[in-house]
Amino acid sequence: AQSVSQHNHHVILSEAASLELGCNYSYGGTVNLFWYVQYPGQHLQLLLKYFSGDPLVKGIKGFEAEFIKSKFSFNLRKPSVQWSDTAEYFCAVNADNYGQNFVFGPGTRLSVLP
Amino acid sequence: EAGVAQSPRYKIIEKRQSVAFWCNPISGHATLYWYQQILGQGPKLLIQFQNNGVVDDSQLPKDRFSAERLKGVDSTLKIQPAKLEDSAVYLCASSLSGQGPYEQYFGPGTRLTVT
Secondary structure, three states, X not given: OOEEEEOOOEEXXXXXXXXXXXXXXXXXXXXXXXXXXXXXXXXXXXEEEEOOOOOEEEOHHHOEEEEEHHHOEXXXXXXXXXXXXXXXXXXXXXOOOOOOOEEEOOOEEEEEEO | OOOOEEEOOEEEEOOOOOEEEEEEXXXXXXXXXXXXXXXXXXXXXXXXXXXXXXXXXXXXXXXXXXXXXXOOOOXXXXXXXXXXXXXXXXXXXXXXXXXOOOOOEEOOOEEEEXX
């Protein structure tokens, strides 16, 4: 069965610092990759997704992620975080093209200090 | 566009009682998902429907959990009897279907506390 790991449980940064959140998955076949974010008191919402093509994908609010197939990784980055980026971030993997077998990682809590 | 609706938002029950959660997906979304999110963990898929048929229920504890989506629109998830370890947020999500990994849209969730 596929699994998703996220390297950090809790990350604390100051505003304007650069961010990189790690995500690794275990599945040898074709995958679709997602990053979801949950701001305090809000629903889970999609930040960005990778299906095929350019492995560097850009999402909302200045976030981007890079798919490195050889490393089974899909790390999330932002060059300069803001206080409003404080949230829980979840990496998710879907290992087929029919929307099945969605697996979420355990999440990384990001706290940005003003 | 209205989002995914869930009710109730909060529920407190005693162990061995039963509880039901309701979800109404975004109009036109044929695929509906129920997730369980235990505090400090990522969402875990319980069951996935395509219209009114079950696509994946491999992680649903079928001895106590059941779900239905009779008319292919809204859905109900039931727990009977509840255990302490069922305390979690139950999330409903929906997406377009067909070939292709479509984005899932999540509802606000129902926070269940079993005492």
